[in-house]
Every structure is written in structure tokens, then in C-alpha cells.
Amino acid sequence: MRQSEYFIPTLKELASETQIPSHQMLLRAGMVRQIGAGIFSFLPLGYKVVKKIMEILREEIDGIGGQEFLLPALNPIEIWEQTNRVEAMGDVMFHIKNRDGLVLAPTHEEIITVHARQHVKSYRDMPQIWYQIQTKFRNEPRPKSGILRGRQFIMKDSYSLDSSFEALDISYDKHFEAYKRIFDRCGLEYFIVGASSGAMGGRQSQEFMVESDAGEDVCAVCDCGYAANTEVATSDVGTVGRAFEGEAMEEFATPNAKTINDLKEQFELPEDRLAKSVVYMIDSKPVLILMRGNDELNEAKLESVFGTNNLRPADTDELPEITGANAGSIGPVNLKTKIQIVADNRLLDAGGMVSGANKDGFHFKNIDFKRDCKIDAYHDLRSVVPGEKCSKCGEPLRVVKAIELGHIFKLGTKYSEALGATFLNSEGKENPIVMGSYGIGVERVLACFIEHNYDDNGIVWNKALSPYHVHLIGLNIQKFENLKEGCEKIYNELSALGFEVLYDDRNESPGVKFNDADLLGLPLQLVVGKKSFENGNVELKNRATGERDIVPVEELVAKVQEYFAD
Numbered sequence: 001m002r003q004s005e006y007f008i009p010t011l012k013e014l015a016s017e018t019q020i021p022s023h024q025m026l027l028r029a030g031m032v033r034q035i036g037a038g039i040f041s042f043l044p045l046g047y048k049v050v051k052k053i054m055e056i057l058r059e060e061i062d063g064i065g066g067q068e069f070l071l072p073a074l075n076p077i078e079i080w081e082q083t084n085r086v087e088a089m090g091d092v093m094f095h096i097k098n099r100d101g102l103v104l105a106p107t108h109e110e111i112i113t114v115h116a117r118q119h120v121k122s123y124r125d126m127p128q129i130w131y132q133i134q135t136k137f138r139n140e141p142r143p144k145s146g147i148l149r150g151r152q153f154i155m156k157d158s159y160s161l162d163s164s165f166e167a168l169d170i171s172y173d174k175h176f177e178a179y180k181r182i183f184d185r186c187g188l189e190y191f192i193v194g195a196s197s198g199a200m201g202g203r204q205s206q207e208f209m210v211e212s213d214a215g216e217d218v219c220a221v222c223d224c225g226y227a228a229n230t231e232v233a234t235s236d237v238g239t240v241g242r243a244f245e246g247e248a249m250e251e252f253a254t255p256n257a258k259t260i261n262d263l264k265e266q267f268e269l270p271e272d273r274l275a276k277s278v279v280y281m282i283d284s285k286p287v288l289i290l291m292r293g294n295d296e297l298n299e300a301k302l303e304s305v306f307g308t309n310n311l312r313p314a315d316t317d318e319l320p321e322i323t324g325a326n327a328g329s330i331g332p333v334n335l336k337t338k339i340q341i342v343a344d345n346r347l348l349d350a351g352g353m354v355s356g357a358n359k360d361g362f363h364f365k366n367i368d369f370k371r372d373c374k375i376d377a378y379h380d381l382r383s384v385v386p387g388e389k390c391s392k393c394g395e396p397l398r399v400v401k402a403i404e405l406g407h408i409f410k411l412g413t414k415y416s417e418a419l420g421a422t423f424l425n426s427e428g429k430e431n432p433i434v435m436g437s438y439g440i441g442v443e444r445v446l447a448c449f450i451e452h453n454y455d456d457n458g459i460v461w462n463k464a465l466s467p468y469h470v471h472l473i474g475l476n477i478q479k480f481e482n483l484k485e486g487c488e489k490i491y492n493e494l495s496a497l498g499f500e501v502l503y504d505d506r507n508e509s510p511g512v513k514f515n516d517a518d519l520l521g522l523p524l525q526l527v528v529g530k531k532s533f534e535n536g537n538v539e540l541k542n543r544a545t546g547e548r549d550i551v552p553v554e555e556l557v558a559k560v561q562e563y564f565a566d
Contacts, residue, residue, distance in 0.1 A: 001468070003504040008045050009033075010516055020214040022447040023146025025459050029519050038143025038151035045520070046446075048467040050154065053186065053445050054133050056464070057156045060182045064174040066129045066158055071112070073135055075105045083110055083418040088309060094137050104137035109415050109437055112159045116433055117421035123163040125423065126433070127171055131158030133442070145214050147443040148403060154443060160436035163423060168410055168434045172204075175408050175438040179208055183405060186445055187462040189452060190405060193219050193227045204410040209402040210448040219402045220384045224393040231300030234380055235388035235397055240272040240292055242351035247366040249333070255361040258328035260294050263354065263363070275347060275355040275367070277330040279314040279322055279339075282306050286314060286322045289381065290332060290343035290355070296383040297344075305342070305379045324358040331355030332373040333364055341374065344381040403448050406440040458519035460544050463564060468502040470494060470560060471522040475510045475529040486553070487528050490538070493557055499564070518543070524563055526556070 008030040018024045026032045031046030042050055058068065077095070080086045080103060086093065094104035105111065112130055120126060133156045140151050147153070160171035183190045193207050207229060209219055220226075220233035228234070257263045260274050271293035278289050278297060283306070291297055303309045319326055324336035332341050335358055347353075353367040369375055386399040413432035416422065421433045446465075453460045463469070472494075474487040484505075491503045502522060504513050510529075517525050525541040532539055538556050540549045542563075551559050 001500075001502055003502060004506045006045075006502070007043060008516075008520070009043070010519060018146070020145050020148070020451070021454050022148065022214065022450040025450050025454050026146060026447075029459055029521070032147060034146075038140050038149065040147055040150060040152075040443075045467050049446055049465055050442055052465055052467070053442050054154075054156070056182055056185050057133060057440060057442070060178045060185075061129070061131050061156070061158055064129060064178050065127075066131045069130055069132045070134060071105075071108050071132055073105050073137065075103050075111060077101050077103050079110045079114060079419070083415055085110070091141065092138050094139050106136055106138045107155070107437075107439070108132070108134075108157055109159065109411065109435075110419065113415040113419045113421045113433075113435070116161050116416070116435075117419055120161055120421070120423055120433060122423055123425050126161050126163045127167055128161040129158060129171065129174075130161070131156065131438075145216075146447060148214060148447045149216070150443065153441060156440040156442060158438045160438075162434045162436075163425065163431070165410075165412070165434055168412070168436055172408065172410055172436050175436070176206070179406050179408065179438075179440070182440070183208060183445075185464055186449060187453075187464055188405065188445070188448055191219075191221060191227045191402075193221075193229045193402075194232050206408055207404050208406040209404055210451070211400050212403050212448065212451045213401055214447075214451055215401040215403040217402045217404050218399060220397045220399050222390040222393060222395055222397050224390060224395060226390050226392040226397075230383050230399065231298065232304070233384045233397075234391050235384040236391045236394060237346060237388055239346055239348045240350050240353075242349070242368075243273060244352035244366055244368075246368075247352070249364050249366045249368070249372050251357050251359075251362055251364055253361060254329070254363045257363070269354055273352055273354055275331070275343075275350070275353045277332065277356055279319060279330065280311050281314050281318070282311040283308050284310075286318075286337070286339045288323070288330070288332060288335065288339055288341045290341065290347055290375070291382060292344060292346045295344065295346065297381055298383040301379070301381050305377075305381070325356060325360050329356040329358065329360045329362060331358055331364060331367070332369070332375070333367060334358045340376050342377045342379060342381070343369070343375050345378050346382065347375075348378050403444060403451070404441075405444055405448055406438070408438045409436060411435040411437050454521075457515070459521035461521045461523055462544075463523055466521070466523050468500040468522050469524065469564060470499055470501045471517050471520065471525045472501050472503045473513050473517055473525060473527045474503070474505055475513065475527065477505060477528075478507050480530055483528055483530060483533055486533055490526065490528070490553075490556065494560060497557065497561070499560065524560065526560075 010030045011028045032040045034040050096102040136155045143149055143151055162168045190208050190210050218230045220228055257266050263269050274293045276291045280287050322337055323330045349370050351368045354365045357364045387396045390397050416432040422430045425431055477484040494501050527539040536553055537550045540551050
């Protein structure tokens with residue numbers, strides 16, 4: 001492609017709201033333009049990279065038996081209502097106001113299940129892997145970070161249909177390995193974490209993540225290979241134990257102590273002896289939750305324990321009616337109403353504890369959880385903290401920000417049961433189809449690559465994702481006919497061999513051309529200048545390393561072939 005004929009509107013200055021490197025680079029390099037909050041247009045150079053990512057996706061998913069669909073983005077709302085996901089999605093789902101009963105699909109589990117219900121009738125019809133690469137719509141409340149979190153985006157979403165959970169395991173593993181190949185081919189440094197299934201449901205899920213300060217996910221990672229989203233991460237912190245030998249529970253006044261830190265400072269109490277009490281409304285029923293000291297309650301873990309995302313902290317005016325006290329004086333003993341009590345595993349069978357007395361301005365000490373109150377269940381409910389011991393090897397954990405690249409789920413029969421997608425097994429018995437769901441955000445692959453591959457001058461593409469292989473830079477070719485003819489010959493020879501060449505034939509100064517070349521970041525730059533070319537040479541520059549090499553013109557094609565041979 002001749003650059004004089006190509007639309008690449010590069011920029012020197014950016015608006016102040018562009019905070020993260022990938023957003024800045026994509027705008028500067030003329031690859032995208034923003035037209036609204038979370039809404040982007042891909043320009044020719046950017047869309048060329050998107051198509052390369054999609055081709056890798058197609059090759060790998062086709063390779064595990066995937067069959068490509070194109071499903072409608074416009075969906076009847078009643079299909080989504082049957083799985084209760086209209087409520088679960090909330091404001092994230094776009095509703096069409098002038099055509100009642102239609103929504104824009106944020107994903108396609110429901111539609112795939114409808115087609116499975118129509119056509120998959122026997123165990124002989126499975127396994128199936130169906131996929132698409134298509135636009136999705138999600139009304140993100142805070143669209144930011146450029147294309148990393150948009151309201152319209154491209155997703156590769158695939159779905160497996162199986163006759164048993166054992167067969168689902170096989171389909172899941174196929175996707176797991178395919179995802180590793182995809183991200184390896186794209187040149188991404190990723191790690192894999194156990195994750196919460198959230199509104200998707202299902203019995204197992206994993207996320208493929210890239211460590212980045214631009215990420216909105218938080219993960220606990222260890223050099224031993226352990227990694228998990230903090231929604232499900234665990235650490236080896238042990239229990240607080242029993243710090244007394246049967247002392248009677250005793251009420252004491254705490255008029256100015258509303259927080260754990262107040263109790264620590266005013267009464268010189270160790271944090272291990274303090275039990276924080278919070279009340280949540282879970283499926284409209286109050287539940288008291290006990291946490292050790294300042295440990296943070298992890299709502300994702302709470303959702304998993306109770307199997308619902310219909311939960312919220314109790315309102316201030318609800319607490320006295322439920323417990324008898326306001327926040328800061330609530331505890332598991334002498335509650336005003338009989339409610340379920342659950343505690344974090346760290347408090348298992350604890351003794352010698354301090355917690356609220358359910359009377360404003362008072363606490364109990366010497367609480368024995370085995371003697372003085374009834375804990376209905378213990379669960380892992382806390383968020384891990386940096387430096388805690390890894391549950392796998394015992395070394396300190398790091399807690400890092402990360403970007404989610406892809407997510408794979410074992411859905412099981414949640415959607416097939418809700419939508420009536422069943423099959424007859426070998427014994428003629430009707431069973432729900434067992435499903436899996438597997439997503440990759442195409443724009444996220446692009447943004448994540450740039451987040452890890454740029455310098456002060458611009459993007460540094462690898463061979464797999466670069467929009468073009470070679471940047472041919474002709475200097476002063478409008479003045480010197482021999483240089484122009486030499487560039488044309490090189491351009492035609494390389495193009496005929498299948499190399500994608502971006503030929504800078506513009507009437508611009510060498511400085512402008514060199515700056516734009518580094519900004520666009522193609523792997524190999526070929527510089528044709530008067531002095532070197534008259535001596536029979538061309539200069540090669542490796543964009544990633546900055547290394548330069550003077551190559552005789554007759555050896556140039558072989559050198560380019562050698563560079564891209566691996």
C-alpha cells in the first residue's frame with residue numbers, strides 16, 4: 001500500500017483524558033477515533049490489525065472443530081427473560097425504546113440455546129462447538145481506558161454442546177489449550193486464573209489475564225504459578241484460634257468506638273480478637289456476616305456461597321429493626337431477630353472474641369463462638385491481601401491489576417434447562433444439553449499487546465499482529481528519479497513474494513517519515529536514501545531493537561525473507 005494513498009491520520013498531541021498507553025498510541029497512530037463515550041471507529045490501519053487477530057481466532061477455533069455462525073445482535077427480550085438475565089444484567093443491557101420487546105445482545109448464550117433446542121435432539125448430534133466473531137453491546141456505566149472497555153465491541157464467543165459433564169470437560173479443555181495457542185501466537189504475556197462465574201452461572205470458570213496498571217481486575221499471583229482473581233483467591237492465613245480458657249462473656253461500654261480501629265486504639269485490643277459484624281440482605285432476607293478485624297468481605301465470594309447476585313448491604317434504617325443496634329454495635333449475640341449467621345473461615349470455632357452487643361454503645365468480650373452463639377456456616381469470605389502466604393507454596397502473594405483477555409465457563413445445564421433444550425440419551429431418556437461458553441475480546445487483545453509493546457516513539461509490533469510486515473521509506477524520491485525507481489522495484493518484488501509492504505512515497509521530509517515510521521511501529525523498516533542507494537545499499541532497521549544494518553540491494557529480498565522466516 002502506498003502511504004500517499006492511505007488514510008493514516010497520525011497525531012502529535014492528544015487530549016488530556018487519554019490516560020493509558022494503548023489508548024494514546026491507537027489515537028496517535030491513526031488507528032482509531034472516538035465518537036462517543038465507549039464508542040470507537042476503527043480506521044483502516046487499526047482494522048487491519050483487528051482482522052489479523054480474528055484470523056488467528058478463526059484458525060484456532062476451527063482447529064478444535066468449531067463451526068462459525070453469525071447470530072443477530074437484536075434479540076427478543078422474552079428469550080432473555082426465560083433465563084432471568086434481564087434482571088441480572090440490569091442497566092448493562094441496551095433496550096430498544098421504539099420497538100418494545102427487543103434488546104441488543106451483550107452475549108449469546110440464550111440464542112445458541114434456542115438453536116440447540118430446535119435442532120439437537122439426540123446424543124448422536126453431539127458434541128458441537130459453535131462460535132461467532134461479532135459485535136456486542138453493553139451499557140458500561142463508566143466506559144474508559146479507550147477500547148479496553150467500550151459500549152460496542154467485537155467478541156469471539158464460542159459455545160460447546162455436550163451430552164454429559166464428562167464430555168463438557170473435554171470441550172472445555174479443548175478451548176483451554178486453544179486459548180493458550182491464540183495468546184501465544186499473538187505474542188501476549190498472560191497468566192491464567194480461577195475466577196467467579198458471576199451472572200453467567202456455571203460450575204467452573206477461568207480467566208486469561210494480562211498484568212497491567214490499566215486493568216480493572218485485581219488478581220493474586222505467586223511466582224510458583226498460583227494465580228486467581230481476588231473474587232476467588234485464597235491465602236494461607238490460618239484461623240485466629242481460641243485465646244482464653246472459658247472466661248464468661250462480659251458486656252462493656254464502647255460509646256466512642258464505631259470501628260475496628262476505634263476498638264484497637266481505645267481498648268488496646270489485638271485485631272485477631274475482634275469480629276466485625278455486617279448485615280446483608282440476600283434474596284431479601286437478612287444475613288449476619290462475621291469477619292475478622294479489618295478483613296474485607298468479598299461480595300463475589302458471598303454471591304458464590306449463596307448462589308445469587310441478589311444481595312446488598314442492609315440499609316441504615318433496617319439495622320435496628322433486624323439487630324437492635326446501629327452499625328458499629330452489631331454482633332452475633334442477643335440479636336433482636338433470629339437470622340442466619342455465617343462467618344469467615346478465619347473465625348472457625350474462635351474463642352475470646354469481641355463483637356457488638358446489639359445495643360448502641362456496647363460490645364461483648366470473651367465471646368465463644370462455640371458456646372455463646374450459633375454460627376450456621378463457615379466459608380471463605382475474605383479478600384486476600386498482598387504479602388499473605390500463597391496457599392500453594394507458602395511464599396508471599398502479589399496482588400496486581402490485570403486486564404481480562406478471555407474467559408471460559410462450564411455452564412452446565414443452566415441455560416438448557418431454562419430454555420427447554422433437551423436431547424434423548426442412549427437409553428431414550430430426556431436430558432438437558434450440557435453447555436460451555438468461551439469468550440475473547442478482540443479489541444482487548446489489540447490493546448493488551450500495545451500496553452506491553454511500545455516506547456516513547458510509538459508502537460512496537462510483532463510479526464503476527466503488525467498491520468504490515470515492512471515499512472519501505474523512500475527519501476526525497478520526488479527529486480531523484482533513480483531513488484523512486486529503486487523503491488518501486490523493491491516494493492513490487494516484496495509484494496510479489498507475499499510480503500505486506502507499506503510504502504512511504506509521500507512528499508514529506510525525512511524527519512517526518514522517520515517519526516511516523518517509529519510511531520506506526522512496523523517490524524522492519526527499509527530506508528532508501530540517496531547516498532546509500534548510489535553505493536548500491538539499503539538501510540534496514542529492526543523496530544524492536546533499534547539495530548540498523550546496511551544491506552546490498554541485491555541481497556535485500558533474501559535478508560527480508562530471512563527476517564520473517566521464523
